[in-house]
Amino acid sequence: MNPAETPPPLAVVIRQLGHCYPGRRRQPPRKALDGLDLVIPAGRFFVLTGPNGSGKSTLFKILCGLTRPSTGSIHLLGHDLILDPQTARGGMGVVFQKPALDKHLTVEENLRIHADLHDIPPDLFRARLQAALPWSDLRDRLGERVETLSGGLARQAELVKVLLHEPALLLLDEPTAGLDPGGRLAFMATLQRLQKKRGVTILMTSHLFSEAEKADLVGILRHGKLLAMDHPTQLSQRLGAEILVIQGEGLEPVAQALSGDPGLTWQLHDHELRVQGQDLLQLMAELLKAHRERIHTLAIKQPTLEDFYIHLTGHALASDEEENR
């Protein structure tokens, strides 16, 4: 019965998921997800990222069963979420962006309600609460009202809460939003520990690359489609070993000059030109000689996940505009 004991090999299987919000007065229907395919093997730490309006929140609402998609299928831990939401919900724990704790109640009262919602008998609740205390900082705060906790502690309480029913799949929607850097690091470390020790599959949305880099898998969502999905280092290495980043004013002629070289690819975003290719050091010297007056700073660096993200979403933006012309 306990789904944590024998997790199926694939925790999340999403096929051809599409979602379109109904139109309102003077507003046409809005497409939020479009033919999305996503498979997450059990035991992985997956971070979904993407610009605002990319469909992250819609996907999250659908995964929690709060919204029915227009098309497609979803299997969570082997259960069909659309046909049998109650069973699928039993195996997952959800942390929403907004706190799902009653701030007028104590930490323990909140935890007890959660246990009751999952039909966990009182003895089992006690045992699991005791097991959860060593890894959280809530030991001495159980009797205090949630409104007196710091943001970081409240998030921990939320995590302890959703782990009470021992879910095999954790869904988290920007769980570190509103936390200070210390709280964010501590929360991420806790998640990583949970994944390693308990083999929990984690699906988390975030727009912080520092968080995404800690995951096993990163997916980039845009216009309701998955643009790329891989290990974060694999993604950043798709740009090659190095990239050249040039900042300055009126960089269009510089970009024009690069267009003749088939070995180079570049993107121009406002005051920043990013170039991938070979012999970047030599290129740097040439550009500096020819366009000194336009260039403010210039650097060669190893690409990060953020660079790949800018490459991917920036490129997609340019092609969108071409299509519209």
Next chain:
Amino acid sequence: MIRPALSLAKRELVRFFRQPHRVVGSLAQPLLIWAFLGAGFSPSFRAPGMGELSYAEYFYPGVLLMLMLFAGIFSTITLIEDRAQGLMQGVLASPAPRMAIVLGKVIGGIAIAMIQATPLLIAAPFLGIPLGLSGVVWILFGFLVACLGFTALGFLIAWNMESTAGFHALMSIFLMPMWMLSGALFPMDHAPGWLWALMIVNPVTHALTLIRTPLYQDPTLFLATASYWTALLIAVTWAVVCLGLALWRVNRVERGVAMPDPSAS
């Protein structure tokens, strides 16, 4: 189903007692209305329909009912807050049966209303109403049935509300007139025809019968009358319909519409 529902109901009670101004406020309003209207009307008016009753005595079951209904309905206002904050999302993402979510709120609301209305039964002997133990039991039963439907109605309305101000506005448009036209303030018998018609279809009228009757009659007597059973049947039907609608509303999730034709975009 039972564990989640009782847990959610208990939460309502804990929250209620942690906010003493709610306790005071919800008790004070009906008591003040009763004290002022009762004291003011009693010496001045004696309508032929009322027989030997003083107005304060006539008005008494109406005040009990008002306390029950208002306390029950307004307890569901916490639902608006629960939905605006993330709490209800968390509950909805759990495997708890949706009926447990409705019943948790409704049972909690009824319990709060009972706690407020029951002490007022102490006033009965001072009004000259001889109230025995069985009478009290039947009145509490009347409270329960009356409150069930209206608290479920409160749930249904609160679920659709974005703000507590909207909830208050809607309640003062619906609930107050329904209570006024229930026979709480004046007897039906001498009301003009159109008013009588409004009163007879008003579910609050029948809820009031369930509370007024046991104050004056022995259960063995009123259980033999068709009027009591009619009122009970209507109140129970009302409760079932309201609970059903609340359940339907909780079950209804936002749905995506058909995807636009890809060739059109």
